[in-house]
Amino acid sequence: MTQESLVALALLAVVAPALPGIVVKTKSLLTGRRGPPVLQLYSDLWKLVRKGTVYSRTTTWVFRAGPLVALVSLLVAALFLPLDGRSAPATFAGDVIAFAGLLALGRFALVLAGMDTGSSFEGMGASREVTIASFAEPTLFLCFIALVLATGDLTLSGMLGTPLAAAWPRSGATLCLVGTSLFVLLLAENCRVPVDDPATHLELTMIHEVIVLDHSGPDLALILYGSALKLALFGVLVVSIFSPRAELSGPVAVAVLFAGLGVVAVLVGVVESVTARLRLTRVPQLLVGAGALALFGIILELR
Amino acid sequence: MYSAAQLVLLFVVLSDLAVLGTTRLSSCIRGIAAQGLLLGLLPVLVAPQLSVHAVSLGVGTIVVKAIVLPWLLGRAIREAAVRREIEPLVGFIASQLLGVLAVALAFAIASRLPLPATTQPLLVPVSLATLMIGFIVLTTRRKALMQVIGYLILENGIYLFGLTQTESVPFLIELGVLLDVFVGVFIMGIVVFHINREFDSLDSTRLAELTD
Numbered sequence: 001m002t003q004e005s006l007v008a009l010a011l012l013a014v015v016a017p018a019l020p021g022i023v024v025k026t027k028s029l030l031t032g033r034r035g036p037p038v039l040q041l042y043s044d045l046w047k048l049v050r051k052g053t054v055y056s057r058t059t060t061w062v063f064r065a066g067p068l069v070a071l072v073s074l075l076v077a078a079l080f081l082p083l084d085g086r087s088a089p090a091t092f093a094g095d096v097i098a099f100a101g102l103l104a105l106g107r108f109a110l111v112l113a114g115m116d117t118g119s120s121f122e123g124m125g126a127s128r129e130v131t132i133a134s135f136a137e138p139t140l141f142l143c144f145i146a147l148v149l150a151t152g153d154l155t156l157s158g159m160l161g162t163p164l165a166a167a168w169p170r171s172g173a174t175l176c177l178v179g180t181s182l183f184v185l186l187l188a189e190n191c192r193v194p195v196d197d198p199a200t201h202l203e204l205t206m207i208h209e210v211i212v213l214d215h216s217g218p219d220l221a222l223i224l225y226g227s228a229l230k231l232a233l234f235g236v237l238v239v240s241i242f243s244p245r246a247e248l249s250g251p252v253a254v255a256v257l258f259a260g261l262g263v264v265a266v267l268v269g270v271v272e273s274v275t276a277r278l279r280l281t282r283v284p285q286l287l288v289g290a291g292a293l294a295l296f297g298i299i300l301e302l303r
Numbered sequence: 304m305y306s307a308a309q310l311v312l313l314f315v316v317l318s319d320l321a322v323l324g325t326t327r328l329s330s331c332i333r334g335i336a337a338q339g340l341l342l343g344l345l346p347v348l349v350a351p352q353l354s355v356h357a358v359s360l361g362v363g364t365i366v367v368k369a370i371v372l373p374w375l376l377g378r379a380i381r382e383a384a385v386r387r388e389i390e391p392l393v394g395f396i397a398s399q400l401l402g403v404l405a406v407a408l409a410f411a412i413a414s415r416l417p418l419p420a421t422t423q424p425l426l427v428p429v430s431l432a433t434l435m436i437g438f439i440v441l442t443t444r445r446k447a448l449m450q451v452i453g454y455l456i457l458e459n460g461i462y463l464f465g466l467t468q469t470e471s472v473p474f475l476i477e478l479g480v481l482l483d484v485f486v487g488v489f490i491m492g493i494v495v496f497h498i499n500r501e502f503d504s505l506d507s508t509r510l511a512e513l514t515d
Contacts (some may be wrong), residue, residue: 172305173305173310173313284396285396288396288399288400289320289324289399292320292324293317293320295403296316296317296320296403296406299403299406299410300313302410303410303414303428
């Protein structure tokens with residue numbers, strides 16, 4: 001564990017809410033609008049934190065625990081990412097599975113909290129969220145398998161750290177395929193446009209947003225912050241694959257990472273501006289397509 | 304490190320998978336045009352040195368497979384006014400997975416075939432994969448036009464396999480094959496048009512209803 005990786009982790013936690021701002025700004029500029037300021041989410045969070053919460057009488061402790069569990073599981077998952085391009089604050093053989101499991105735990109907590117309200121809208125949203133997740137998770141694991149084969153390392157620190165730089169000349173094609181696949185996953189997991197529309201206001205069409213309809217005040221702030229952090233985590237995965245930073249010195253590596261995160265956010269904004277949302281029945285096809293890319297990468301490695 | 308030829312071959316596989324996964328016929332035609340362009344680049348990249356033979360084969364391939372055939376197919380969908388493949392016999396997700404399985408099989412078979420060592424290890428597996436994916440498209444789609452596209456992919460696989468032997472296959476034969484494909488697709492275009500006029504649809508399963 002290096003000091004830099006801890007500083008980078010703290011920085012990531014601070015910078016994360018700016019990423020959705022960059023996405024929205026890109027989208028607004030491309031569609032000829034001015035859009036809210038990039039740092040809008042910080043103001044929203046500050047406003048929400050000062051408000052009180054309202055709990056429905058039908059809800060139980062599951063509802064109250066949901067946002068907290070979701071955020072904490074994401075923060076713990078962030079510990080496994082090598083933000084400085086070399087080693088993560090926490091690492092052990094097979095921590096990729098812990099990483100995927102923590103992401104799943106966060107989603108599970110939110111889905112349970114949504115179901116706990118007894119609202120039929122939230123139940124529908126929960127069912128859609130889990131349906132999409134059941135296609136996204138195998139794809140995530142296929143990506144990890146391809147990375148393990150390419151780098152020969154079972155830890156996230158290795159997959160995205162020093163062995164990755166060594167693997168680039170040998171299996172660059174596989175890594176490009178996995179990176180593309182992970183970018184599609186980023187769109188799906190963070191409810192971005194081809195899968196879900198974060199700007200929609202109709203309960204029947206929302207997927208992620210509808211689950212959190214009943215949360216208010218600080219609870220909603222935790223959820224909004226958590227979704228920004230999740231976008232940042234997937235962004236780190238994509239950026240780390242396309243820019244192996246083991247050779248760079250610590251501060252430069254971290255700077256490259258954050259510049260890369262900005263680029264990913266702009267890319268997400270561009271994708272949101274040029275594509276329409278897919279019909280719900282076509283979403284699994286998109287995710288299976290992303291999985292096919294990762295599978296092709298695995299075939300190339302096993303050859 | 305991947306050479307340019309190997310990268311082009313990988314993109315050929317990706318275009319195969321893209322055609323398997325798209326519902327819109329115009330996107331499929333664009334996919335097949337892109338594949339034609341990639342195939343046109345290959346003879347030049349694979350040849351040990353730049354020769355008139357390789358360049359003219361490449362140019363001929365690009366003209367026929369990336370420009371003329373897609374244009375013919377595009378005209379056919381305009382005249383028949385079909386836009387998308389709605390109900391394939393095997394669903395899109397399943398056919399995409401089948402496609403990946405075909406790629407895996409192709410790589411497994413190619414590593415066991417008793418072939419002389421070539422400078423392009425990817426050429427044989429990619430040609431086998433393209434052949435198999437062509438078969439999948441040909442057999443699982445209902446629209447006659449998608450079946451034409453499947454036939455074209457199948458032929459592209461054969462063309463790729465032929466590239467391993469560019470030195471020994473006479474130029475005239477290769478041009479003859481290109482001409483055959485061109486005429487084949489031309490005739491299929493006419494057939495597609497007539498199927499459409501007769502049945503008001505391009506569903507080839509309706510052909511079973513033909514009676515005197």
